[in-house]
Amino acid sequence: MAGCCRVLLTVLLLVGSTLVTAADITARQAWIRLLPGSLPAAGYLQLVNRGTQTVRLTGVQGTAFAAIEIHESSEQSGVARMRRVESLAIPAGKTVALKPLGYHLMLFNPVEGLKPGGRVTLTLEFSDASRLPVAFQLRDAAGQ
Amino acid sequence: MTSDIHYLLPWEFSPAVLLFCLLAGGLYLRGWRRCRRSGQPVGYWPLVSYLTGVVLIYLVMQTGFDYLAQHMLWIHRLQHLVLHHLGPFLMMLGLPGTVLPYGVPQRFTAAVLAPLWHSAPVRLLYALLQNALVAPLLFVGLIYFWLLPDIHFTAMLSASRYQLMNWSMLLDALLFWWLILDPRPRHAAGRLGYGARIVILTLVVPPQIIIGAHMALAKDSLYSVYNVCGRAWPISPLVDQQIAGLVTWIPACMMSVIGVLLVLRRWISENRESSLPAPVVS
Amino acid sequence: MRRHCNRLWGMALLLILVAGCERSPSPWVLHDISGLMPPLEFTLHDGSGQTRSEKDYRGDRVLLYFGYTHCPDICPTTLAKLVSAVHQTGKAAERTRILFVSVDPARDTTDVLQHYGQAFGPQVTALSGTQAQLRALSKRYRVSYGYGKADARGRYEVSHSSAVFIFDRHGSARLLATGADSAKKISTDLKRLAAE
Known part of the structure; x- marks a missing residue:
C-alpha cells in the first residue's frame, strides 16, 4: 500500500513538475567543480530570464548531494569568505551568472561515483513555483 | 581564561617599546617621589596623566590591539591617535620637564645626557x-x-x-606636544610664545580634516593592503575606511581644541600673575 | 637672520620629502615585495604526515597560498588559476611549487590534504600544521585567518587571506599576487623570475 502511494506521488510530482516548468527561465553553461572525497563541490551556471517578471531562484534539489545551498563568495574585505543567500533574483530580460568567485551552488557530500566528464541533473526551484531540471557537466578540481 | 590573557600579551614583542615604557614610567615615578622629598612637590594629576599616557602607548603597541591595528584600517588609525596625539599629550601634561631631571640618576645625566644635549648636532637637530x-x-x-x-x-x-612608522609617529608627537604644552615660565630658552602655539595648533587642524574627510568620503577603497592580507574580522572595506576617516578627522582635531584651551588658560593666568604687584618678601 | 634660517630649514625638509617620494618604476606586474617580507620559513606537515619545511623546497620558486579544503569556490578557483599560470611558464614550471596551506587543521586531516593536493596536479602540495605552526606562519607573512560559528550540522566557514606570496629559488619573498590578478599576469612575472 505504502509503495503504491509512493509511486502515485512520484507520478503526480513528475506530472506536476512538467506542468509548471519554468517557461521563462533557461539555463546554460552548467557545470560542477568536483573536489576529492566528500568535500563540498560548487555548481555554476547562467540563468536567462526571457519573461517580463523578476523570478527568484529559491532552491535546488538533487539526489547526488546531501544538501544544496546558494552561496556568494566575497573577497572584498580581503578575507575570502562565503555567505549563504536564501534566494537569488533573476530580473526580467536579464542573465544572471553563477560563476567562480561570485554566486555559486554549494553542493554538500556528493554521492560516491561522481566522476569528471560525467553529468548530473539538478532541479532548480523558482519563486513562481516553476521548476527547471538542468544537466550539469562534471569537471575536476581545476575546472577541466 | 588563557585565551583572554593572550590578548594582553604582545602580538609582536618589541624590547624597544618595553624598555621605552619602563624607563619613561620608572624614571618619572622616581623623579616624582624625589620632587616631593626635595620640597618641590608635583601634584597627583600630573602623575596620573603622565602614567596614563605611558600605559596607553604600551597597550596599543604591545597587546592584541597591535594585531587588530595591523588588520583593520580604523583600528590602525586609533593606534596612531594614541601614538601621535593622546598618549604624548597626556605625558606632556605630567610636567616631565620638571620631574624627569629628578628621576634620571645624576651621574648618568652628568656623564652622558648633558654632554649629548649640549653637543652641536643634537642642538642643531633639536632646533630644527x-x-x-x-x-x-x-x-x-x-x-x-x-x-x-x-x-x-x-x-x-x-x-x-x-616599527619605523609607529616610532616616528610617537617620537615626533613627544616633541610636538612638548613644544605646545611646554610649562616653563616666559623667557625660558627655546620656549615658544603662547600666540605661536595657538597658531600652530590651528594650522594643523585643516590638513587633518582634509585627509580624514578624504578617507571618510572616498567612494573606493584607498588602502588595498587590508584587502590582501585580510581584515581582523569581516567588515566592508568602505565601512572600515569611513570609520578610519572619522577617527583621523574628529578626535585628532579635538586634541587641537583641547590644546588651544590649555594654552589660553595658561596665557591668561600668566598675564594675571605678571600684572599683580610683586609680592613683598618679609 | 632667524627668519632666513627658518626658510632654509623649510626648504631642506621639502627637498627630503620630494626625494623620498621619487621611485623608479617597477619592472614587475604584481606587487614587488622584495626586502619587505622575510624569507620563506615554516614547519608544517604534508598529506603523508611528513614534516615539511622551507628546506624541502630550496631551489624551487614557491607560490604560497592560505585556504581550506571545505571551500568549494574561492580556493579551488585560485589554485586552478595558479596551476594555469605555472603551466604557462613552460619549462620553468618544473621548478615551481604551489604550496597550499590549510588553516583548518581540524577538518583537513592528512588524508584530505593528500587527495586535495593531487586533484590539482603535481605542482600543488597541500600542507597544514598545528595552530601554533599556522599562527607563526601567518604572523610572519602578516595575514589573518579565523573561523565562523558552526551551524546545526557542524559546518563552519573559515575566513582567510586572499594573498599569494611568491618566493624565488633562494627563498626570498619577491612578489605578492592578489585575488584579482589574472593567470596571465602571474605567469608573466613567474617567467621573469625564472629568467633571473
Missing part, C-alpha cells in the same frame, strides 16, 4: 625639529606620509617599516 615652521609641518607631514597608499602598503607588509 622644534622650529615653529618645521614642527607643525612634520607633525602633519608624517600623518600624510604614512597614509600615502603605496607607503602605507609597504609599511603594513614589512615588520621593520611598521
Whole structure:
C-alpha cells in the first residue's frame, strides 16, 4: 500500500513538475567543480530570464548531494569568505551568472561515483513555483 | 581564561617599546617621589596623566590591539591617535620637564645626557625639529606620509617599516606636544610664545580634516593592503575606511581644541600673575 | 637672520620629502615585495604526515597560498588559476611549487590534504600544521585567518587571506599576487623570475 502511494506521488510530482516548468527561465553553461572525497563541490551556471517578471531562484534539489545551498563568495574585505543567500533574483530580460568567485551552488557530500566528464541533473526551484531540471557537466578540481 | 590573557600579551614583542615604557614610567615615578622629598612637590594629576599616557602607548603597541591595528584600517588609525596625539599629550601634561631631571640618576645625566644635549648636532637637530615652521609641518607631514597608499602598503607588509612608522609617529608627537604644552615660565630658552602655539595648533587642524574627510568620503577603497592580507574580522572595506576617516578627522582635531584651551588658560593666568604687584618678601 | 634660517630649514625638509617620494618604476606586474617580507620559513606537515619545511623546497620558486579544503569556490578557483599560470611558464614550471596551506587543521586531516593536493596536479602540495605552526606562519607573512560559528550540522566557514606570496629559488619573498590578478599576469612575472 505504502509503495503504491509512493509511486502515485512520484507520478503526480513528475506530472506536476512538467506542468509548471519554468517557461521563462533557461539555463546554460552548467557545470560542477568536483573536489576529492566528500568535500563540498560548487555548481555554476547562467540563468536567462526571457519573461517580463523578476523570478527568484529559491532552491535546488538533487539526489547526488546531501544538501544544496546558494552561496556568494566575497573577497572584498580581503578575507575570502562565503555567505549563504536564501534566494537569488533573476530580473526580467536579464542573465544572471553563477560563476567562480561570485554566486555559486554549494553542493554538500556528493554521492560516491561522481566522476569528471560525467553529468548530473539538478532541479532548480523558482519563486513562481516553476521548476527547471538542468544537466550539469562534471569537471575536476581545476575546472577541466 | 588563557585565551583572554593572550590578548594582553604582545602580538609582536618589541624590547624597544618595553624598555621605552619602563624607563619613561620608572624614571618619572622616581623623579616624582624625589620632587616631593626635595620640597618641590608635583601634584597627583600630573602623575596620573603622565602614567596614563605611558600605559596607553604600551597597550596599543604591545597587546592584541597591535594585531587588530595591523588588520583593520580604523583600528590602525586609533593606534596612531594614541601614538601621535593622546598618549604624548597626556605625558606632556605630567610636567616631565620638571620631574624627569629628578628621576634620571645624576651621574648618568652628568656623564652622558648633558654632554649629548649640549653637543652641536643634537642642538642643531633639536632646533630644527622644534622650529615653529618645521614642527607643525612634520607633525602633519608624517600623518600624510604614512597614509600615502603605496607607503602605507609597504609599511603594513614589512615588520621593520611598521616599527619605523609607529616610532616616528610617537617620537615626533613627544616633541610636538612638548613644544605646545611646554610649562616653563616666559623667557625660558627655546620656549615658544603662547600666540605661536595657538597658531600652530590651528594650522594643523585643516590638513587633518582634509585627509580624514578624504578617507571618510572616498567612494573606493584607498588602502588595498587590508584587502590582501585580510581584515581582523569581516567588515566592508568602505565601512572600515569611513570609520578610519572619522577617527583621523574628529578626535585628532579635538586634541587641537583641547590644546588651544590649555594654552589660553595658561596665557591668561600668566598675564594675571605678571600684572599683580610683586609680592613683598618679609 | 632667524627668519632666513627658518626658510632654509623649510626648504631642506621639502627637498627630503620630494626625494623620498621619487621611485623608479617597477619592472614587475604584481606587487614587488622584495626586502619587505622575510624569507620563506615554516614547519608544517604534508598529506603523508611528513614534516615539511622551507628546506624541502630550496631551489624551487614557491607560490604560497592560505585556504581550506571545505571551500568549494574561492580556493579551488585560485589554485586552478595558479596551476594555469605555472603551466604557462613552460619549462620553468618544473621548478615551481604551489604550496597550499590549510588553516583548518581540524577538518583537513592528512588524508584530505593528500587527495586535495593531487586533484590539482603535481605542482600543488597541500600542507597544514598545528595552530601554533599556522599562527607563526601567518604572523610572519602578516595575514589573518579565523573561523565562523558552526551551524546545526557542524559546518563552519573559515575566513582567510586572499594573498599569494611568491618566493624565488633562494627563498626570498619577491612578489605578492592578489585575488584579482589574472593567470596571465602571474605567469608573466613567474617567467621573469625564472629568467633571473
